[in-house]
Amino acid sequence: MKIILALACASALASPALAAGHGPVFGYATPVNSQGEFSFDTGLIGRHGSQGTALTESSQLGYGITPHITVTAVVPFTFGKASLPETRMAGGGEWSSSVAWRFQHSVTSVGRRIESTASLGLVVPGPQQDSGILASLHRAPGVAATLASGLASRSQYLWFGGGYTRFVEAHTDRRPDTISWSGIYGYRPPGLRRDVNHWDYRGFAELTGEHTGRVRSNGVLLPDSETTSLWLGPSILAILKDVAIEGGIQAPLYRDVSASSYGRESIRFAINFSYLKYSSHAY
Amino acid sequence: MKKALALALLALLSSVANAEYRHVNMTVFGMDCAPCAHAIHVSMKGIKGVDTVNVDLNTGLVTISLVPGNTAGMHQFEEAVEKNGFTHKDTTVIVRGKLTGTATAPVLEVVGTSDHYSLTPSAQQPDLTALIGKLVEVNGLLPAAAKGKLPDLLRYKSITEAQ
Numbered sequence: 001m002k003i004i005l006a007l008a009c010a011s012a013l014a015s016p017a018l019a020a021g022h023g024p025v026f027g028y029a030t031p032v033n034s035q036g037e038f039s040f041d042t043g044l045i046g047r048h049g050s051q052g053t054a055l056t057e058s059s060q061l062g063y064g065i066t067p068h069i070t071v072t073a074v075v076p077f078t079f080g081k082a083s084l085p086e087t088r089m090a091g092g093g094e095w096s097s098s099v100a101w102r103f104q105h106s107v108t109s110v111g112r113r114i115e116s117t118a119s120l121g122l123v124v125p126g127p128q129q130d131s132g133i134l135a136s137l138h139r140a141p142g143v144a145a146t147l148a149s150g151l152a153s154r155s156q157y158l159w160f161g162g163g164y165t166r167f168v169e170a171h172t173d174r175r176p177d178t179i180s181w182s183g184i185y186g187y188r189p190p191g192l193r194r195d196v197n198h199w200d201y202r203g204f205a206e207l208t209g210e211h212t213g214r215v216r217s218n219g220v221l222l223p224d225s226e227t228t229s230l231w232l233g234p235s236i237l238a239i240l241k242d243v244a245i246e247g248g249i250q251a252p253l254y255r256d257v258s259a260s261s262y263g264r265e266s267i268r269f270a271i272n273f274s275y276l277k278y279s280s281h282a283y
Numbered sequence: 284m285k286k287a288l289a290l291a292l293l294a295l296l297s298s299v300a301n302a303e304y305r306h307v308n309m310t311v312f313g314m315d316c317a318p319c320a321h322a323i324h325v326s327m328k329g330i331k332g333v334d335t336v337n338v339d340l341n342t343g344l345v346t347i348s349l350v351p352g353n354t355a356g357m358h359q360f361e362e363a364v365e366k367n368g369f370t371h372k373d374t375t376v377i378v379r380g381k382l383t384g385t386a387t388a389p390v391l392e393v394v395g396t397s398d399h400y401s402l403t404p405s406a407q408q409p410d411l412t413a414l415i416g417k418l419v420e421v422n423g424l425l426p427a428a429a430k431g432k433l434p435d436l437l438r439y440k441s442i443t444e445a446q
Contacts (some may be wrong), residue, residue, distance in 0.1 A: 280329030
């Protein structure tokens with residue numbers, strides 16, 4: 001088991017936000033896969049601004065090694081052209097995977113738990129070129145870490161999380177460091193707290209934020225390349241047994257972004273499909 | 284003629300009472316959503332001998348009925364809960380087994396599994412002398428044990444000779 005864990009850690013890459021059937025569509029949350037559970041996610045994340053629209057079709061495979069450790073791999077495909085800031089929460093062309101460890105798990109009552117999950121990994125450039133001011137950069141892998149903590153219950157959800165991604169320098173270029181954070185509130189109305197044979201709906205309010213550092217190009221830190229933005233919007237998750245569909249939209253609350261470098265990003269949206277393959281293996 | 288004898292023997296054998304869990308009702312903490320319940324359902328159904336499983340998310344109650352002749356052990360039910368990241372609490376069971384020990388310190392051995400429980404009455408202590416050494420059916424409660432450990436005590440509401 002230790003060898004498997006070590007290998008998983010060694011190959012781990014950091015994943016962008018994908019719902020994996022349980023949580024928000026943009027922000028960070030704590031759920032991990034059951035032991036032996038495979039999860040398949042595929043989704044479309046879009047960003048629209050004054051300098052174009054960028055879309056990411058992202059597919060994610062997850063596997064629960066133990067009840068509290070899950071490894072994931074993400075393969076995205078990007079299309080559209082836009083000059084937008086680096087993001088770790090709304091798509092992007094990096095191939096990635098991650099190992100997530102639910103290191104704190106307090107089950108307090110029927111239908112309620114408080115837990116914390118950390119993830120660690122690497123990010124590697126995908127075969128597709130970025131657009132905008134990131135397009136001309138030589139790209140290199142990066143490391144990423146996330147931490148989320150919160151409450152899940154039959155009626156309400158509350159998660160707070162943050163992440164940090166740092167890329168390696170390549171030929172005197174370096175993509176910007178990214179700090180991201182989120183606060184998620186979820187609610188399931190009493191009439192929708194139904195049994196397993198009915199669709200399970202819940203709504204989230206997702207507040208996310210990102211700060212990206214300055215872009216280094218040819219050894220020079222580009223002026224006006226640093227960004228900070230804050231986004232807010234609703235999302236809805238619907239699950240029936242082992243399939244889930246989720247969609248969400250966000251608008252900017254705050255933008256400290258150079259319009260000449262990146263334009264004005266005005267909307268983010270995402271839709272995600274999940275299939276959860278649980279293990280029936282009995283001990 | 285041989286066929287008739289074989290069928291008669293089969294019928295006789297099938298009527299002999301087995302030692303086994305008949306019903307297991309576990310209270311599970313931590314399930315908040317439909318996939319949680321579905322995961323428990325799939326895991327429980329994967330245990331050989333389980334007939335039906337019902338999961339009530341609002342009460343956390345997982346109701347399991349088993350087919351006659353099963354050899355499912357309590358550790359399998361508990362591990363099915365734990366591998367999904369949840370916690371099991373008190374469990375009520377209807378279980379058949381051999382009553383051993385003494386009338387004042389009875390033990391239930393669930394033959395065919397490694398499970399055995401010290402029996403204690405939940406109300407007034409009945410006289411179990413006549414049942415020692417016999418196959419009995421017990422309806423009772425297994426209090427939650429420490430994680431990874433099986434309960435060693437069964438608080439019974441009723442105990443009768445198995446038919």
